[in-house]
Amino acid sequence: MLLRQGEPAAPPVAGPAHRLKAGARGDGRLAAAFLAPALIGFGLFYLYPALRGAWYSMTDWNLLSRPRFVGLDNYARLLHDPLFWNSLKVTAGYVVLNLGIQLVAGLGLAALLHRLTRSLVLRSLLVVPWLVPNVTTGLLWMWLLDADLGFVNHLLTGAGLPAQGFLTSPDLALPSVAVITSWSGTGYTALLLYAGMLLVPRHVYEAAALDGSGEIRTFFRVTLPLMRPILAFVLVVSLIDSFQLFDAVAVTTKGGPVNATRVIYHYIYEQAFTHFKMGYASALALSLVLVLGVLTFVQMRLLRASASDLA
């Protein structure tokens, strides 16, 4: 499975890694014992399903009937499916919005935390939304953003502004979904970035202060450049995570209005479990693997590049 927001970030390959040669005797048996459960799990629930998924993608299976081999028909269809391309477009739009909001707001929050306080309570409070199940988050915000009875619209109308159909207007629906997921993820992102800021040595700031650099200047000239590795890392995690948006959409907009929020994950799900086109859904999923593979590769390059920059 992929990194998703909420899974801790993996430490990158560290320095003292390959010094195994010293105690050079095979640990075959112990290794087999230690690895057996993980390998069974991997084989059964990753490898085998992946192979099966690839097979389904070349059939017309509908869950209930016998699969029939159709070659590359599903892929040919996919190339001409406007909804598939639309879902990629929508997903990309969401990724940009979500990343933008989370990075900017997360950085701002992290900077505030870093410069103002070490309060643990405050940090714990900020991370609470991340602990709320996505489904609950979606339902809660659907209620808060309701066009008629939602609290946010009460605020708007109270301030003399017109009420908005946040989740029912094609222009607002996707940004609203991005705001919802950002609400849940920003505190977490901020904490990651805050930790990164703590790593910047104190004397760097002192030097900057001696030079007469203001807070803002210091932030952009000193803090930010030194945080490039962690920023790149957060970018990778959030990017891949954003591509898998499902719960919030499934609960709030169900892909509407007029496909405005039909992200790729939801589209695949719908093909599989609403229309029971398991074959086509598998072809869609495999295409997503390809897209993500390319993206991850590019990102890894980026990550490595920025890491070596600062080493």
Place this chain on the structure above:
Amino acid sequence: MNRPSRIRIGRPLAWACLILAVVISLFPLYWMLRTAITPGRELAGDNAGLLPRHPTLLNFERVLGLTTREEARAAGGSGADLDFFRYLGNSILYTGLVTAVQTLLCAMAGYAFARLRFPGRDLLFGMFVAALMVPPIFTLLPNFVLVKELGWLDTVPGLVAPSLLMTPFAVFFLRQFFLGVPRDVEQAALIDGAGKGLIFWRVVLPMSRGPLLTLALTTAVWTWNDYLWPLLVAPGEETRVLTAALGIFLKQSPNTAPDWTGLMAGSVLSIIPVLLLVVFFGRRLVDSIQFSGMKG
């Protein structure tokens, strides 16, 4: 956000921003509670004030199954049967089982990849890394079919199977951690004649409590919040988990509205366990996220 460049005006303004952020984080949750204590029948006309006009605990009673179907419907809610404590139990079982077993087994696997020498190690590990890139939905469909073929739909084994033994991420994470652990300690134990297996249990595991807890906490939160998989493989009454059970407050029949007050009461109850986690493990939780940040 922190536009002020002069400290004197800047600091209060910065504090204001920070407090605003906390309010934005928490207010929706307050609204959840506020809706949960509003009588269902009054919600349509009473949804703007900070407190409901006639606060009630009836919605919680409904969720906990303390009312009859007729009472629930009379209160403007769903008359569907709801066995909250069973769903809670299922969620705890699902989360506990996956977190404990997965963390332990992945620690073993991670250690093997980091410290043991055996043929094909790099190839195997390469496969695990590759699996990191496969979106879960790709394996979700065939896994659903597999669980079905094993006859495990609506059973606990079916629910936990795909994540119980490993996730590529957990193995990857812990392997990276073990790589970074200084070898001196193990070396010393080796010289004392202890086998590598014993060293793992006696020395390495106790040393690694921090990262293990980090992984366990996040795995727990993530499993607790999992929705799609349990909904697919375990929709049955016996194995339904909390997130899936909340769906019961959705539209009961076409053209009706969700039972908002019941839904919000159920949501409040469903996040109490995670809030307890914050209260008791606040430092640990924050540290563990930051730990990831530092290592990033």
Place this chain on the structure above:
Amino acid sequence: MNKAHLAAGALLLLTAACGGSGGPGGSGADDGPVTLTYALWDDAQQGAYQQCADAFHKANPGITITINQAAWDQYWQNLTTQMVSGKAPDVITMQTTYYPQFVKNGQLLDLGPMAEADKVDFGQYRPGLADLWVKDGKRYGLPKDWDTIAIVYNTALVKKAGLDLGDLTWNPADGGTFEKALARLTVDTSGRRGDEPGFDKSKVAVYGIVAELNDGSQGQNGWGDLAVSNGFRYIDKNPFGTRYFYDDPKLAETAAWFRRLMDKGYAAPYDKKSSLGPDVVLGSGKGALGITGSWMIKTYLDSTEQKFAFAPLPTGPQGRKSAYNGLADTVYAGTEHPEAAWKWVKFLGSTACQDIVADSAVAFPAITSSTERAVKAHKAAHRDVSAFTSQADAPGGTFLLPVSDHGDEIDQIVGTAMEEVWLGQKDARTALTAANQRVNALFTAGG
């Protein structure tokens, strides 16, 4: 494959100790006591059917019925995954949009031979209902209930507007007296009505109509009824036609009229409508009138916030037309107890059960005599439901909703096209013509 199963077996052993169970196993002897599961979605009806189940158990002590209720939003997905796993409920409440695809995949039992052997009298059901459940000479269900459509309105608001909604007219050009009534019922924040000078459509306090426009391919709760009263026909043959007529200008005119209501401020703009469902919005007093189905009778009349009453739909150029639809009880093809399941379905489709449903007044039963009983029950509770029943009895007053293959896909295609119209992204003609081409392509693409 074998190894995988072995390993999986080991996993089962590992986890079974932790409270899992490996499924019930197949003890399929029909002579012992039998437990049947019965699936339905409407929680409001669960009580009545529980009474049926108890009565049935009394008559057949060997058979116990367990009712399995799931919200509409989850019902169909649950059902499919259960069918995939071969563990679907024995008896399933079925709806016409969904049933063709289950039939196509052989998931429903042909009840014809058993119905014939037991001499079920299909004449006892209201006309048309029983025929919906026959495909290619095979019968898949016994009718359970029916519903029609009427106007629901807030009595206080209508009285204040000085209106009588008893006999409205409608046409797609100027909207007839229906549109005049909607204009009158719409009130802006400064108290001016929609038909008064100075009405500010950007600041509406009470909308004339809370329309259910996100209504799939059938428009049962509004556009479909008016379109048919304007001369629209959905499909060449019902049930199981293969050509749809969504490109009919009569439908486009109707859709365009609904869209104009939004432009005039009599209905909430589609992009600002509540996601909460008309019953809640009407309950909050932010709307005066809606178009609703008879399954909602109790929800509205039991409301404590507002007083509601029902009125017949407006009369269109081709008369007054209400959608007429019914549910049925079907048997899962994979059931281990087909005979017991049939017994239960037969009981559900008989007066013994339908009279119980009638007395609880939650739905109109499919049997004519039971319907009369339901009407009496409503009357006894001082609920006036004549808007629904007289329409059902009026000659030519109803039309059956289309039943065909590809129901789920058509629902999405037409539903999305309608959304484009409501949002003003496309004009009705263009959107519906394009949608109709895609719909009919489903039938020619050899599916």
